[in-house]
Amino acid sequence: MAAYAGNRFQEMIQYKDMSLLDRISGPADLRDLSISELRRLAEEVRLRIIETVQRNGGHLASNLGAVELTIALHRVFESPTDAIVWDVGHQCYAHKILTGRASRFGTLRKKGGLSGFPKRQESEHDTFDTGHSSTAISSALGLLAARDRLSQGGRVIAVVGDGALTSGLSMEGLSNAGQLGLPLILVLNDNRMSISHSVGSISRYLSKLSASIRYQTFRARIDALVLKIPRIGTTIYAFIKRAKRAVKAIFFKENLFADYGFEYVGPIDGHSIPALIDVFSHVRHLNRPVVVHVVTKKGKGLEKAEDDPESFHGLGPACPDIPGPGTSSHSESFTSVFANALLSAAERDPRVVGVTAAMGTGTGISKLADRWPHRAYDVGIAEQHAVAFAAGLAQGGLRPVVAIYSTFMQRAVDQVFQDVALAKLPVLFALDRAGAVGEDGETHQGIYDLALFKAMPNLVVFAPADANELAAFMKFALTLDQPAIMRYPKAFSACPATDTAPLELGKGTFLRKSPGASILVLALGPLAHSAVSVSDALRKSGLKIDVYNLRFAAPVDEAHLAALCAPYGGIVTLEDGVRSGGVGESIGAMFARRDNRATFIARGFDVIPLAQATREELLSAAGLDEKGIARVVLDMAQSLGFAEPRPQALSSRRAPLEVQHGR
Ligand SMILES: Cc1ncc(C[n+]2csc(CCOP(=O)(O)OP(=O)(O)O)c2C)c(N)n1
Numbered sequence: 001m002a003a004y005a006g007n008r009f010q011e012m013i014q015y016k017d018m019s020l021l022d023r024i025s026g027p028a029d030l031r032d033l034s035i036s037e038l039r040r041l042a043e044e045v046r047l048r049i050i051e052t053v054q055r056n057g058g059h060l061a062s063n064l065g066a067v068e069l070t071i072a073l074h075r076v077f078e079s080p081t082d083a084i085v086w087d088v089g090h091q092c093y094a095h096k097i098l099t100g101r102a103s104r105f106g107t108l109r110k111k112g113g114l115s116g117f118p119k120r121q122e123s124e125h126d127t128f129d130t131g132h133s134s135t136a137i138s139s140a141l142g143l144l145a146a147r148d149r150l151s152q153g154g155r156v157i158a159v160v161g162d163g164a165l166t167s168g169l170s171m172e173g174l175s176n177a178g179q180l181g182l183p184l185i186l187v188l189n190d191n192r193m194s195i196s197h198s199v200g201s202i203s204r205y206l207s208k209l210s211a212s213i214r215y216q217t218f219r220a221r222i223d224a225l226v227l228k229i230p231r232i233g234t235t236i237y238a239f240i241k242r243a244k245r246a247v248k249a250i251f252f253k254e255n256l257f258a259d260y261g262f263e264y265v266g267p268i269d270g271h272s273i274p275a276l277i278d279v280f281s282h283v284r285h286l287n288r289p290v291v292v293h294v295v296t297k298k299g300k301g302l303e304k305a306e307d308d309p310e311s312f313h314g315l316g317p318a319c320p321d322i323p324g325p326g327t328s329s330h331s332e333s334f335t336s337v338f339a340n341a342l343l344s345a346a347e348r349d350p351r352v353v354g355v356t357a358a359m360g361t362g363t364g365i366s367k368l369a370d371r372w373p374h375r376a377y378d379v380g381i382a383e384q385h386a387v388a389f390a391a392g393l394a395q396g397g398l399r400p401v402v403a404i405y406s407t408f409m410q411r412a413v414d415q416v417f418q419d420v421a422l423a424k425l426p427v428l429f430a431l432d433r434a435g436a437v438g439e440d441g442e443t444h445q446g447i448y449d450l451a452l453f454k455a456m457p458n459l460v461v462f463a464p465a466d467a468n469e470l471a472a473f474m475k476f477a478l479t480l481d482q483p484a485i486m487r488y489p490k491a492f493s494a495c496p497a498t499d500t501a502p503l504e505l506g507k508g509t510f511l512r513k514s515p516g517a518s519i520l521v522l523a524l525g526p527l528a529h530s531a532v533s534v535s536d537a538l539r540k541s542g543l544k545i546d547v548y549n550l551r552f553a554a555p556v557d558e559a560h561l562a563a564l565c566a567p568y569g570g571i572v573t574l575e576d577g578v579r580s581g582g583v584g585e586s587i588g589a590m591f592a593r594r595d596n597r598a599t600f601i602a603r604g605f606d607v608i609p610l611a612q613a614t615r616e617e618l619l620s621a622a623g624l625d626e627k628g629i630a631r632v633v634l635d636m637a638q639s640l641g642f643a644e645p646r647p648q649a650l651s652s653r654r655a656p657l658e659v660q661h662g663r
Helices: 007-014 027-032 035-056 061-065 067-076 093-101 136-149 168-180 201-210 212-228 233-253 256-260 273-283 303-307 334-348 365-371 383-395 406-422 449-453 467-477 527-539 558-565 583-593 615-621 626-639
Strands: 083-086 156-161 185-190 263-269 290-295 352-356 376-378 399-405 428-432 460-462 484-487 509-512 519-523 545-549 552-554 570-578 599-605
Touching (some): 027 067, 035 067, 035 093, 067 156, 067 185, 136 156, 136 168, 168 256, 185 201, 201 290, 263 273, 273 290, 334 352, 334 399, 334 428, 334 467, 352 383, 383 399, 383 406, 399 406, 406 449, 449 570, 467 484, 519 583, 519 626, 527 626, 558 583, 570 583, 599 626, 615 626
Parallel strands (some): 263 290, 352 376, 352 399, 399 428, 428 484, 519 570
Antiparallel strands (some): 509 545
């Protein structure tokens, strides 16, 4: 607590014993509370969020900003009959706390614990499972259309941030909502921030619109003053009220949302519980689509988060990150290696520019922006646009580097295919957070990119094993006359000085090779270094395991790979992605085509939603940690007659995701 707490929170601790939260078992309990009790409840909820995020990590600033809004929504609407749809879902902590999950809130983002995002499996109050941005208007509208068709009651409320609104998907939803005219309630939670400052014309437009909040405050003061005038005060007040309505009508005609076919109410102070309750109580009776524009402060109530909402958007858990395999205290995150490599590339080549979709800091593009603001484009939460835009940049003669998290790149699969790959344009994609991602859970895992992109024409797919390879590939890719993807995890890189073999398109490199070795591990990305650690450990007990770093998932020089695999009796592939459609499956198919009869095992993730846990826990469950790799090669060596029965400690458990293709 101490690290975060301002004075206000120290005071709150004093009345923690008389917790109002303990009296809330569901949203209905909010209806018995007075406004001052609701305000106190907001403080308690804030404290609970801060304490938990400090321990477990998670989204802090967005959640602190949405506390009063959440309380007012649950006070007025009757969830789950009235469905609340949270866009992205990263701001749903207060909602979770108020909908019967306060006692489990300490398990947030832990393996087997509460998700950091809405999850239908967790509660009937969670309408959709989310994590990716800008879907709420569309999915809420669909739900409303279904309810309308099936003559079911209940209001549907979409809560969308100003950042999420900038996405094309939100605009598509707005357009369709205006067309259908169903009574969708769209709460626009405008804090002027995405993760960084909101960008783009829509954002500028919202700022202009919000400027009128000053007008409303001024008006409220005038009202109060006028009412104090003896005798004629009430008459003047009634006159002003009529005039105000007229002013309001003129103002709203100019409104973008009105043009889309929505009623518009706002802007409203999103931290004033009575104002929010008042407006929600009115709009719940409307029979047309309505936008309630709410202005909030990201990080509200916590000084540091209010001052620097970007740094407090998402926080890691209290314990330091556990370094990846083979790392030393000098190791660096892949993200940081990428950011520096991009700077060097930009220094060498003035055609190099960077593109990010609202993730400048997370991807490292912000480093380029700091140095050359005009060579870094933040396009907002608009992955599809980012890719098509990069196609244009490349067609125009630049060398764009587009940095997007693996999971969010799923949004732009078709733009990668049509606008970049088919057109063979030299765009370099840097997919950060590839592989098992961890605590953000199912929606954020980066395990599908290999299967999605490796089958696309002209597209090189590369996975650096370490920092050296990432930097080398940046140089290499920017000399290619074709597009390339480079995918790497949120992890620290091992940087052994030994791996300096030059890059050759479609070929990998041996990291361990000894005469007479009977088993070969083919590994993609940083798992190659885990395999090296295992190989070195087993060598001490006399077992020789060779390790080949595949480097490329596409293209693969099949003849070269087949020839180097030929001498081995057993082959294991390792990849930090789904096995189906992955490199292991392709290599297995190649062996079948070429009649390679080695015993073959492909390790990777099954095609089942990969739930939240630490990255280490996820790799371990899939048999992709050092212990799991040792287990599989020892098993194989034993079945091939090259090893003594393995020690008990290793034989206790077989990884559940393993496939045997022994022939
Ligand atoms: C498709 C997609 N791209 C990027 C992200 C990463 N992301 C999570 S929250 C967020 C900012 C959302 O801003 P806003 O909607 O204004 O909500 P706020 O955090 O400001 O409350 C971003 C970019 C995402 N979740 N989904």
